Amino acid sequence: MPAAQAPAPQPQPHKWDDHRMEVILGNLLRAGVMFSAAVVLCGGCIYLTRHGHELPDYRVFRGEPSEYRTVSGVIRSVLNGRGRGIIQFGLLFLIATPIARVAFSVVGFALERDRMYVVFTLIVLAILLYSLLGSGAGG
Amino acid sequence: MEIEMTILAFTAIIAIVSFVAGLLGSLTGLGGGVVLVPLLTLLFHVDIRYAIGASLVSVIATSSGAAAAYVREGFSNIRIGMFLEIATTLGALCGAFLATRIPTSALGTIFGAVLLYSAYLSRKTRPPAQRSLPPDPLATRLRLNGSFPDLGGERSYNVQHVPTGFSLMFGAGALSGLLGIGSGAVKVLAMDQAMRIPFKVSTTTSNFMIGVTAAASAGIYLSRGYVDPGLAMPVMLGVLAGSLLGTRILFKAETKSLRLVFSVVILVLGLQMLYKGLWGKI
Numbered sequence: 001m002p003a004a005q006a007p008a009p010q011p012q013p014h015k016w017d018d019h020r021m022e023v024i025l026g027n028l029l030r031a032g033v034m035f036s037a038a039v040v041l042c043g044g045c046i047y048l049t050r051h052g053h054e055l056p057d058y059r060v061f062r063g064e065p066s067e068y069r070t071v072s073g074v075i076r077s078v079l080n081g082r083g084r085g086i087i088q089f090g091l092l093f094l095i096a097t098p099i100a101r102v103a104f105s106v107v108g109f110a111l112e113r114d115r116m117y118v119v120f121t122l123i124v125l126a127i128l129l130y131s132l133l134g135s136g137a138g139g
Numbered sequence: 140m141e142i143e144m145t146i147l148a149f150t151a152i153i154a155i156v157s158f159v160a161g162l163l164g165s166l167t168g169l170g171g172g173v174v175l176v177p178l179l180t181l182l183f184h185v186d187i188r189y190a191i192g193a194s195l196v197s198v199i200a201t202s203s204g205a206a207a208a209y210v211r212e213g214f215s216n217i218r219i220g221m222f223l224e225i226a227t228t229l230g231a232l233c234g235a236f237l238a239t240r241i242p243t244s245a246l247g248t249i250f251g252a253v254l255l256y257s258a259y260l261s262r263k264t265r266p267p268a269q270r271s272l273p274p275d276p277l278a279t280r281l282r283l284n285g286s287f288p289d290l291g292g293e294r295s296y297n298v299q300h301v302p303t304g305f306s307l308m309f310g311a312g313a314l315s316g317l318l319g320i321g322s323g324a325v326k327v328l329a330m331d332q333a334m335r336i337p338f339k340v341s342t343t344t345s346n347f348m349i350g351v352t353a354a355a356s357a358g359i360y361l362s363r364g365y366v367d368p369g370l371a372m373p374v375m376l377g378v379l380a381g382s383l384l385g386t387r388i389l390f391k392a393e394t395k396s397l398r399l400v401f402s403v404v405i406l407v408l409g410l411q412m413l414y415k416g417l418w419g420k421i
Contacts, residue, residue, distance in 0.1 A: 019210075022217050030206065036200075037200070040371075040375060043368070044372040056150075064367060069362050070362065083368075087372045091371055091375070094199055094203075095196070095358065098353070105217070114282075120221050121221055127228040128358075131235075131355045132354075132358035
């Protein structure tokens with residue numbers, strides 16, 4: 001560091017641990033996204049071969065049927081081999097990847113013995129789980 | 140303009156448009172989601188609720204997909220991100236609940252205003268970064284201050300105005316939940332302007348936060364039937380592919396003129412959304 005620069009106001013003892021944690025989490029996220037993209041692509045191919053010749057209709061909002069709105073409904077339609085069900089499963093997995101990152105961060109901060117950030121991260125995790133499971137999608 | 144097209148043709152066109160949006164969004168740093176919803180509603184006459192659902196899903200994909208690339212550079216600050224995510228996820232929950240209750244014309248109007256603001260922000264020159272600000276007691280207590288690799292070694296920074304930044308982040312989360320966008324513009328306002336976080340740190344940290352914020356409202360959108368698999372599929376795959384390509388060439392390409400073009404596009408889309416929203420045509 002050049003001498004002219006202002007001295008660092010405080011040491012950063014946690015910097016490298018944080019960085020290692022972020023690298024692991026970053027790779028985890030990318031793997032999750034790639035997996036869900038592959039699932040969505042597979043489901044998309046099935047959907048397009050079956051319905052590709054039909055006419056799209058997104059002008060009027062009807063809302064999705066319950067099989068594409070809840071976790072159990074999506075899983076049921078995947079088991080029935082429905083293309084759109086497989087797409088929706090991939091999208092569910094995608095929504096779960098950032099939630100998994102937050103869950104892993106709880107562990108990471110716990111390993112660093114940073115109690116304050118364990119609490120912060122748990123708050124974020126609770127909000128995310130409430131959104132996914134508490135809003136009706138969990139049924 | 141009325142053209143009958145099959146689902147196959149429709150899917151292919153949407154995938155191409157989404158790819159270009161993702162590519163430009165990542166090259167310019169303005170985000171692809173912000174143009175997707177207006178393009179889908181104005182050009183393809185998709186109901187704005189389906190458009191928001193599909194865009195939100197693609198926002199998660201871009202944020203999580205680019206995370207590994209950003210992390211390697213060592214700019215992002217996981218503590219700032221996690222602390223502010225409390226605000227953005229709470230905001231996103233509120234925004235998503237609100238979105239199911241207000242009329243679509245209001246959604247369109249708010250969207251138009253956000254687009255105009257984004258266009259304005261993208262043309263504004265940033266004030267030069269202050270080198271050494273005194274540490275703020277609250278930021279120090281929350282351990283938000285950090286350092287990042289810069290020319291000539293590590294550069295440390297002190298985060299300022301934590302309560303203001305936290306409140307703005309709640310607003311950014313609410314907009315994200317309401318409109319299905321990453322709301323990078325408001326996040327930049329909070330981190331750059333209010334909290335005085337260096338630009339590179341705030342953009343990469345905000346990318347990390349966007350996925351978590353979007354996940355907070357995605358569950359609600361899914362359960363309300365806003366996420367249509369047939370539409371979300373080409374949007375998500377297209378945006379993801381475009382943005383991944385964009386991050387690969389991010390630091391080589393000359394983005395200045397590209398940024399100008401993209402902000403003009405945002406401006407035009409913003410005016411259209413505002414017009415259609417105010418006249419109740421959405």
